Amino acid sequence: MRRLWPTTVRARATAGACAVVAAALAIASYTLLGLLGANLLRNAEGDAEQQAVIVAQLAAAGQLDRVRPPAHGVDFVQVVSADGRVLLASPNLAGTPPIRTVTPRRAGTLAHTWKVRPLGGEHRQRVVQITTDTPQGLVTVYAGTSLRDVDAADDTTTAALAIGGPLLLATVGLVTWWVTGRALGPVEAIRAEVAEITDRDLHRRVPVPPTHDEVARLAQTMNATLDRLESSGARQRQFIADASHELRSPITVLRTQLEVALAVRDPELWPELISGALEDTERLQQLTVDLLLLARIDAAQPVPAVRLDLSALVRDATESRLGDRVPVRTDLAPDIEVEGSDLWLTRVVTNLLDNAQRFADRRVDVVLRTVGGPRGRTAVLEVTDDGPGIPAGDRERVFERFTRLDDSRSRDHGGAGLGLAIARDLTAHHGGTLTAEDSVQGARLVVRLPSVRTLPDA
Template sequence: MLASLIAAVVLTSTAVITLATLPGSLRGAVQNRVELDVRRVASDARTTQLRSMLPTSPRVHLLQVVSREGTVLAASHNLRGKPPITHLKLAKPETIYTTEARLSGDPEVIESDAKYLVMAMESQTPYGLVTVYGAASLADVDRALGWLYAVIFLGIPLVLVIVGSITWTVVGQALSPVERIRAELAEITGHDLSRRVPVPDNGDEITQLAATTNHTLERLERSVETQRRFVADASHELRSPITALRTQLEVATAYPDDTDWPSTGARALMSADRLTDIIDELLMLARLDAGAVTDRHVVDACRLAEEQERRRAGGAVSIVTDAPGTAPVFGSPIQLDRLLTNLLDNATRHASARIDLQVAVDEWDKTVVIKVTDDGPGIAPEYRDCVFERFTRLPEARVKDKDGSGLGLALSREIALAHQGSLTISDHFPGAQFVTRLPLYVEGYSPV
């Protein structure tokens, strides 16, 4: 419809301009020739150079010089011996008068069914007052205009039908892959995201659309699978402390006289604390997944490390901090503190006697490097990626800490990524070394 509408506007505009200018242009060309001959003959008559046989220009068919008494003084070769072609009453001499009329006369000279453009001018000559007549047939002009009207009024609708049909067919064929993609997408539901849309081999934008759609479906499938696993694992992790808490309270309620209430309250409080920690980590992960932006400002990573060391002083595992100078980063103090807390908690569970906490500035790539190293058994290379998955706990971790949730390292990596940084495990012996890199804060520039 749009293509037909555009074609209709273009063709109609062209037709209107043509109809407004072409008929007048064709008649104007004929009129100029006739007027030129009439004025030439009148000039010859005034200077007594009038010849009995008048030459005519191309397409000027008839020329006559008629005296006031009606005598033909001169004529073109086809009007020799013929009466005047017309009698016009002219108001003023030396003035050209124009009309269109059907002329009568010899059929071999004058076309009876054709209109003629007739021009006349009176002029004072040595022969007296004479009238010069010139006439040209408009048959060719009328035929040309007839063809023009036929082309415009019959051809334009035909062209519009052809344009509409071709456009409909071509666009339909071009968009048929889109319809197949749409139909396939309509069949895909949240219960089965393994299906993919067909990818045409045209190599055009539709091919790119189909390929991008399939990539999006792949990411969506992975995301949904991760979400399902996350919900299942979260339900499992939350069920354990809730069950333990419920069991403790049910036993205490059933045997109130035999219950050590301070001990029972302490254990219930520990279960509640574990539930609180899991929920806090889940909420922070959910905010990070949603792309929520917390209040951020300049934070000194060295001061965070020193605060962690003071907070953990007197613990079973000693923490040795190496954080000279300052290491400014732009970020959320709460999230960055949580990152260090999780890394140190993980190191404390696996360390034998010592944890090294090192903060330094890498001037070469403008990053702040935070290294947390323990002297425990370490992490095998094949497990260094999976430990950052949510609710993933290695067998050794389950033995050492049954109350862990498997969210700490996953949350730490998400915090690092949210701050345009990274968290990896590097080779180290003995133990494991977690390396966090965050963009160094430069005055007047915020990297996140």
């Protein structure tokens, strides 16, 4: 059965449509033939019964001599006594024995369909039998009519259905095959185009049909997916190029220092050379840690859904910097709870503080508060420094990986240009945002995290 079942959508749709239409046609044909035969049979029986009732009434009144010839639609009439004698018969039954040899024992009305034809011929007879009391005893009246019209209608309808049914099925199959082919043509074009797209030509796009239907939306979705893949590929290639460049610099410096230390024979210079090599090693180690973290973020690893006290997290991060060159002043609303990773959110706060202290002149301000209504509150963390600030045109570029602004925010201040990029990616993983916004002086970085509620008082 599986081998016989169609394997293509087009064939399955055609087979399914034909099967449904065939079933509906069979049911409709059976119903039509039944209703048509029943209606014609009822009409024929009505004519015969009407004639039989008239004759029975005359027989009950002892006036059989007043019986007229059968009306239109009635083929014959016969009246038989209880002892089997024919008391009256229409001319076409003159001299013939009783239609039935069984003598009724009580009055009543019966209807029979004779397959053995009383008058011969090619068609069945519908006979109505009425038994009634007369002055001479029980008398049975037989009135019959031919079912030629019923048989002819059945034969004609059956022949029409036998011819029209297959033609209708063939038409449905052809139309379904054609319509399905037209509908699936764009899908096949999309499939063929996608099959030819490799990782080296992600710029290609699938054709979008001008139909504005589901297939067109599928093509648009496919093109949007290709856009994301192309953007991801370009971002990955740029990341690899930038990472290679950033790793090459400390490795080159470290190698130079080690070669100088190897070449210098004065032991008094070795501590200074080794100290410089150690600093470059630490920088290389930090850069490697940042790159690994970015790789984990790009892999879209899920964020642990753990409730944590954001106020305590920020407080711990700032208190650990009491001895730094630039003091950190805080204004933290108490008991603000969010869901996420304690480690990753701590990294967000640490990166923002590192960035602020790197460029601050005399102070760094940290403010934590909540905004919003009872249906949904948002935690807002602001880190502000009094440094040179971020120009309006660079407020998005500072969050790009390996990006350093000129002048005051240059390589001389240290860092690989990954801190803010990591902070934004980690914030986005928690369903929040990180933006650089207007400030009276210096830079102002704002983190917004959703799904926040204030912890109840102890």
